[in-house]
Amino acid sequence: MLLKKMSYSTVYDQHEPEKMVVPLSYSSHKPKRKRVIAKLGTEYIILPVSDLVVIYTVNKVVFCISNTGKKFIIEGTNLNLLMEELPEHLFFRANRQVIISVQYIHSFKPVGGGKIMVSMQLDSFQPIQISQENAGEFKKWVGQ
Secondary structure (H helix, E strand, C coil), rough: CCCCCCCCCCCEECCCCCCCCEECCCCCCCCCEEEEEEEHHHHEEEEEHHHHEEEEEEECEEEEEEEECCEEEEEECCHHHHHHHHCCCCCECCCEEEEEEEEHEEEEEEEEEHHEEEEEEECCCEEECCCCCCCCCCCHHHCC
């Protein structure tokens, strides 16, 4: 049986073109975000993702801190959705509460039990702990 591509979204059998054999998916992953809309008071600001230092959640509210040190709210999302939409080469899910940007990591060091403590370039944000389970993945990601 020979398959012939007849349109951009479906594959048809050459001998029976009216029957669909296999649907094609050209986009296996969604394009990554380049910006986020963040709220500061009553004003909405468009921030390039390259300006984000950390994204974190407190009581189901998502906050971000920009490279200027300002804290914003990101409405209508959660960390799981954001992690899917952010570029993997720039952002890492450090733990359940925090996503960090590789561009703003100051340093990291091992702490007891195989965990890693990450210090960000902004002193206003406390060091972030990465679990033993994620430590290997973090080291691989940060070294890319």
